[in-house]
Amino acid sequence: MTSKPVFLDRIRPAAEQSLASPSVDRASIGALVREFYSRVRKDERLGPIFAREIAGDWEPHLEKMTDFWCSVILKNGDYHGRPVPAHLKLKDVTEEDFEIWLALFRKTASELFTPEIAAVFVERAERIATSLKLAMFFRLSSAASAAGE
Numbered sequence: 770m771t772s773k774p775v776f777l778d779r780i781r782p783a784a785e786q787s788l789a790s791p792s793v794d795r796a797s798i799g800a801l802v803r804e805f806y807s808r809v810r811k812d813e814r815l816g817p818i819f820a821r822e823i824a825g826d827w828e829p830h831l832e833k834m835t836d837f838w839c840s841v842i843l844k845n846g847d848y849h850g851r852p853v854p855a856h857l858k859l860k861d862v863t864e865e866d867f868e869i870w871l872a873l874f875r876k877t878a879s880e881l882f883t884p885e886i887a888a889v890f891v892e893r894a895e896r897i898a899t900s901l902k903l904a905m906f907f908r909l910s911s912a913a914s915a916a917g918e
C-alpha cells in the first residue's frame with residue numbers, strides 16, 4: 770500500500786451535492802460574480818493586480834467566472850479552464866492578498882444570498898483558495914524548515 774502526503778488529501782475535492790435552491794441559478798450567480806469583481810476592481814491592493822492582467826474587456830472574465838461558479842455550485846460542468854496555471858503566472862500576489870480576496874467575497878456573498886447559501890459559497894471559495902495557495906506558495910524547503918530539518 771502506498772501512502773500519500775497528508776496535505777494531498779486535504780486539497781482533493783470532496784464528493785458534493787449540487788446546491789438545490791430556487792434562488793441559486795445562473796442569473797443570481799452571475800449577479801454575485803459581477804458585484805464581487807466590481808468591488809475587487811475598486812480595492813486598492815487587488816484592483817491594480819487585476820487591471821494589469823485584464824487590460825481590456827472584462828466581459829469574457831466575468832462570463833468565465835460565472836461558468837466557474839455555476840460548475841462549483843450547481844455542478845453543471847460549464848467551466849473547462851485550469852485555475853492553477855492562471856494563478857501561478859501572477860508573480861506579485863501574496864498569501865495576504867488571498868485574505869483580502871476572501872473577505873470581499875464573504876461580504877458580497879452574505880449581502881446577496883441568505884446566510885445558509887452564502888456559507889456554501891464561502892466554504893467552497895475558502896477550500897479553492899487553500900488549493901491555489903498550496904500551488905503558489907508551498908515549497909518543500911519551507912516544509913522541511915517547518916519540520917525543523
Ligand code: HEM
Pocket residue numbers: 815818819822823830833834837849850851852855856859862866867868870893894895897898901
Ligand atoms: C488574491 C487572490 C486572487 C487573485 C489576485 C486572482 C487573480 C486572478 C487573475 C488576474 C486571473 C486571470 C484573469 C484572466 O486572465 O482571465 C484569475 C483567474 C481566475 N481565478 Fe483568480 N485570483 C485570486 C483568487 C482566486 C480564488 C480564491 C478563486 C476561486 C475561489 C479564483 C478563481 C479563478 C478562476 C476560476 C480563474 C479563471 C482561470 C482560467 O480558467 O483561466 N481566483 N484570477
